[in-house]
Amino acid sequence: MSRLLFAPTSAAILAVAFTTACGSSSSPGGGVTSPSAGAPLALKIVGAVNSRIVVGDTAQFTAMATMGNGAAVNVTNQAAWSTSDPAIFAVAAGGRVTALKEGSADIRAAYQGVSDKDYTTAQPFLLFTAYGTVTAAPPDFGGLAGARVDITPSPSPNLFTTTNASGDYSFPPLKGGVYTITVSRDGFHPQTKTITATRDIRTDFPLQLVPPTGATARCKDKSWSFATDRATACARNSGVSYWACPGLFCGS
Secondary structure (H helix, E strand, O other): OHHHHHHHHHHHHHHHHHHHHHOOEEOOOOOEEOHHHOOOOEEEEEOOHHHEEEOOOEEEOEEEEEOOOOOEEEOOOOOEEEEOOOOOEEEEOOOEEEEOOOEEEEEEEEEOOEEEEEEEEEEOOOEEOEEEEEEEOOOOOOEOOOOEEEEEOOOOOOOEEEOOOOOEEEOOOEEOEEEEEEEEOOOEOOEEEEEEEOOOEEOOEEEOEOOOOOOOEEEOOOOEEOOOOOOOOOOOOOOEEEEOOOOOOOOO
């Protein structure tokens, strides 16, 4: 009688063990991949910004595989990385690419039979000046003194400057690349612009005034309109210079 009870119990244990071993498999990234994921169909490299790296800098590249079931999987650490010209780029495991000297070459990644490449340029280490003028938006036009101008990413923590009496600003020489400049001043709406420094670059900022409560438009004679229909806004004040934000017609 005890044998009849023992046999099914052993079989059940074996069945559970088999199910645990075969029911799922680990993905290259350490997660669990469904058996229906299938082999990768394509590979896509996400490279350096604008496909450019300054000589001496290192950029992180990413490899994304499209699996048979349509899922996108990050295989950066599992892919085999290389370059068409090792004299220009040094390529390390995990997609880290260092520019050694000026020139251009392919950065390549391969994973389970699929591959991709990104034509990348190693650009010289050059310094550029970012400068400009902050003014009150028309109809005011005048330069705004004391406006704060921030730039990111900054070569040093919290790099910012303040406009002079004429509203002018400039930053210390910057390495070539993509930067975001934000200007702010009390009584005005802040403004942000993105620049690509491949040469000395001028970026001006016309800031709009924060309107009084209920205003809908700034008129060309520097007055404010409180009209609730667009046709009559600033009709007797030389026309609309810009719609007030926040306001009834903001964004129009």
